[in-house]
Amino acid sequence: MTGRAQNPPFTGPVLRVADITKRYHLQGPLTAKISRKGEKNNILRALDGVNIELRRGEILALVGESGSGKSTLAKILVGGIPATSGAVHYHGVQMPKRRGREASRRIQMVFQDPYSSLNPRISVGAMLRELLLLHRIVPRGEVRAESIRLLNLVGLEADALDAFPSQFSGGQRQRLAIARALAVRPDILIADEPVSALDVSVQATILDLFARLQLELGLSILFIAHNLAVVQHLSQRVAVMYLGRIVEVADTAELFSNPRHPYTRALIDSIPRMTAGSVNEAFVLEGEPPSPFNIPSGCRFNPRCPFAGDACRIEDPALVVVGSVTGASPHESACLRAADLDELSLARTPNPAVAGTVRSVIK
Ligand SMILES: Nc1ncnc2c1ncn2[C@@H]1O[C@H](COP(=O)(O)OP(=O)(O)O)[C@@H](O)[C@H]1O
Ligand code: SF4
Ligand SMILES: [Mg+2]
Structure with a gap:
């Protein structure tokens, strides 16, 4: 048959x-x-x-x-x-x-x-x-x-x-x-x-x-x-959205321990119990989110990003794989400087006064 x-x-x-x-x-x-x-x-x-x-x-x-x-x-x-x-x-x-x-x-x-x-x-x-x-x-x-x-x-x-x-x-x-x-x-x-x-x-x-x-x-x-x-x-996984786009996706543990987008770092830093002594203690994010009527050119996060360089104001970064831990999902980020974030963070001076502002703007 x-x-x-x-x-x-x-x-x-x-x-x-x-x-x-x-x-x-x-x-x-x-x-x-x-x-x-x-x-x-x-x-x-x-x-x-x-x-x-x-x-x-x-x-x-x-x-x-x-x-x-x-x-x-x-x-x-x-x-x-x-x-x-x-x-x-x-x-x-x-x-x-x-x-x-x-x-x-x-x-x-x-x-x-x-x-x-x-x-x-x-x-x-x-x-x-x-x-x-x-x-x-x-x-x-x-x-x-x-x-x-x-x-x-x-x-x-x-x-x-x-x-x-x-x-x-x-x-x-x-x-x-x-x-x-x-x-x-x-x-x-x-x-x-x-x-x-x-x-x-x-x-x-x-x-x-x-x-x-x-x-x-x-x-x-x-x-x-x-x-x-x-x-x-x-x-099990987290996708982070910013102004109408996904800017980072990773397994949850990986995202928390190794965030590869400055906006995700700010979100993690805005969790009260994680601010003291967290890896992102020195992170600074200023200003209100820009308007969806007028999305910034280049990387949409650049007006608030402490690591924004000239390229960030021109190039609109795609969500690409930036790494993968064995057995985990690919880790994707839409940041041109994803690979250098740890170094860039260390180079910055902690500013607790602004860190307080950060927490207040992430609602
Ligand atoms: N029916 C609608 N008409 C006009 N603008 C809208 C409408 N629904 C949502 N928006 C706008 O779309 C954007 C995204 O809104 P929303 O999806 O509700 O965001 P979130 O759920 O992340 O808070 C906001 O700027 C909001 O004002
Ligand atoms: S691309 Fe540039 S402006 Fe956008 S998040 Fe990365 S460093 Fe910041
Ligand atoms: Mg909603």
Whole structure:
């Protein structure tokens, strides 16, 4: 009997973002206000050529200051808004511009504010039932059992079924939002600052939940944060975003011990517990992030970079491999001077007064 030739299973990244850009053409009073401030045009470049891969079963952290484009990328990945150009590949296949129900189901999002993402008028049981039936996840007779399984998976009990979102604490609501995302059995979760709105004491329990879900369900997770400290013990890899571009990617331990972009060094230095005696103690980063209406020419980080040279104001550095530790992923950086950063840092004089400013501008 002749069997049909089968394609070998796809072993590449579950998600690949290829050269994504997102531009907003602003019109009306907002544009006029911007013009008075001396901005050059009304085109805001929220994403300016993003390339990134999410691997099967990993937690990849996406970190960068507020306004760097993290949420914009998240919305494009879940199909909430269209990209201006570029492509998103899911398991090696380009996602269509308009996704069908099945394609939408596979990539789910968890938002920063669980309360606004849950309908206050619908009970937890009704919310889960609606999703399970709409997507035909289980037969009608199994909906209740499946709902309880989902609640247990996120650390909640069956009695939550009859309750409404307002009856839960912030951490519990985020658990509900995660259960809702998991109800449709996605293989990718995009979590956009899911712990930023929670009390510090609750944050750790939600981070633990993400780690457990990764292990138990084999989920691939893009975990967005504006603070590197949050992801240090959670993610396997970290991608650092600056003004609409990825400027550094590496395994988490490698990124923390051997950062190869001055912006990453500043982010690490902004973690309070790491400032005293850290390798980046002398690092200086001044000024507010530049405007996405007017991205600096050359390296987009050059106006704030203490190591900027003449070439940095002309050449726009691509994200390239700058090294790789045995057994680890390639370490990529978009800095022309990535190889010389240690030497350059040593040559600088520590300036604690400015280091304080650095911490205050990284939010
Ligand atoms: N709908 C929109 N219209 C105009 N500008 C937007 C819109 N959404 C986001 N932006 C702008 O895009 C940039 C990136 O925003 P965002 O993706 O929310 O950043 P982050 O999540 O990293 O804080 C910001 O300058 C923001 O003001
Ligand atoms: S390319 Fe130049 S300006 Fe950009 S981060 Fe590297 S040293 Fe700084
Ligand atoms: Mg955001």
